[in-house]
Amino acid sequence: MNTYKIAVIPGDGIGKEVVPAAIEVLDSIAKLDGNFKFEWTYFPWGCDYYLEHGEMMPGDGLETLKQYDQIFLGAVGMPELVPDHISLWGLLIKIRRGMKQSINVRPAKLLAGLQSPLKNPQNFDITVVRENSEGEYSDSGGRIHTGEDEIAIQNAIFTRKRTERAMRYAFELAKSSRKHVTSATKSNGLTYSMPFWDEVFNVVKKDYPEIDTSVQHIDALAAFFVMKPQAFDIIVASNLFGDILTDLGGAIMGSIGIAPAANLNIEREYPSMFEPVHGSAPDIAGLGIANPIGQIWTGKMMLDFLGHYHAGTRILTAIEKTLSSGVKTGDLGGTATLEEVKNTVINYL
């Protein structure tokens, strides 16, 4: 019997509601499966913590997290009270970087029972592999002059090592998928970063002759997510492009509230962090109506990463049965509460 020590950070807003719900689901599947169990340790880090302590997490927070097998996170941000750059860079992005979670994986897949806003969504099943540690989010830049002469500069920094790592991970995933990798670029407009990205892609793909490849500019790719999402298998994208494509992925599935994500330390040197695509949704927080599916599906990704594929599949099947039975929260056009959705998923396990 494996016991997994999981650090739980519900975070802000609806994170505090969807995380406990997903944990109930994970505990249920653990019991049913019988081969593993979880030990959950809660950390009350986030914007409330910031308002009290002046920091989003304690100074030794990263060291603390290293003692756990994985991290299960809800959502971060209360923009009315704490500026985003403080809340996100002080917690979410700090952990992504501090734990060297250099790959962000996010599926977009038409589940049974979901109503896509697309008229004819076909059966798309996309996995976006996002470089998660540098690129456009390099926190490098500055300003010069003031008043009408003011200039701001943002530097996007791409290293061969991390670009290549994301791409290789995408090709590895493609091996056990439909054997196609699409690279998201914009080398016609961004004349330094993206030609470099393209070059690295051309080198890496030579090591995977069995995998088909294609290259699309981010603008066209965004349009294709709407026009023919079924054309894609694995997509590898930079930090910003991956961010945009995965929100779009959530949208074509039917709701951002559905979309799961994993921030992976693929070397398994430090814990990975499992965190849905959606944010803290302060407008509906505390009402018991948030959609827990994104967080529950994120739990399935954690199970997969721990090697419990069978248990993970049972969760996804239970999610699909729940949706198909019409038990859905408001964002999906239903009237169910978070509690009802969670209980229905557990029943279907």
Added chain:
Amino acid sequence: MNTYKIAVIPGDGIGKEVVPAAIEVLDSIAKLDGNFKFEWTYFPWGCDYYLEHGEMMPGDGLETLKQYDQIFLGAVGMPELVPDHISLWGLLIKIRRGMKQSINVRPAKLLAGLQSPLKNPQNFDITVVRENSEGEYSDSGGRIHTGEDEIAIQNAIFTRKRTERAMRYAFELAKSSRKHVTSATKSNGLTYSMPFWDEVFNVVKKDYPEIDTSVQHIDALAAFFVMKPQAFDIIVASNLFGDILTDLGGAIMGSIGIAPAANLNIEREYPSMFEPVHGSAPDIAGLGIANPIGQIWTGKMMLDFLGHYHAGTRILTAIEKTLSSGVKTGDLGGTATLEEVKNTVINYL
């Protein structure tokens, strides 16, 4: 009677087909209107020209263009033969910058007769105002080291003057529209450029108390284009974000082949350039099946900029009648040729 001297650059691929078609439509409306006419001067610049002369346009090309009232451009690019960064930076972007066309305007609107890929597209009518001269497309950056240590840096440069100009233009448009401006940002991830962008937006909006505003991160905004495009009126966006949103705008309308665009020198010091969103589509070039609507609608934007609103409206109405009558090219699910679509539009004028 006004006579407009227009420089025509069909460019590459389907540009060579859709431009003459749109010109026929524009000549027809001029004749019907009776208050203006066009004098078209063709310039055979583009990738063919490059293959012969080693440059996309002559060295004095920009000076030549300054002698015209406006520029009517098709599409640029033949990636199989000329790398994109040469063809685009040597012609398209060179003209945008050389003619100080610092604003790019692109509508996304559900026309009568169009089949949106969205199940329930409502009646969206969005105008994206894109900063067109700097930002992420600053052609500034470099590389250091080689092999596994290689690093590429791309600098996005934002000046207050040009950021503000784009925003003010958006607010001006909003006055005669539905009085709402949305700013596309990503200040939670891009920590220098986008907080600056947000700051400028907060200053500019104070001068327009009658206009409502909202701010959305680009990832969420892309998702909203799919989930509820009817929520937006005018959107102001940086060069890259505007690029992505307008391709998405084309997609939710039903085809990128529909979407029009204008590169405006709002000071009217030099000619503006009217150029559809779509590219040169080498795969269908020369077959007579390209959709001319994007180019024709782009012609309507030129008429508007010249102050001929009534003539412009007649073109848009004729486009809608054509689409409603089922005369559509393949990208819109029809079987009509370019020629048939063009003739039908002219009949409906």
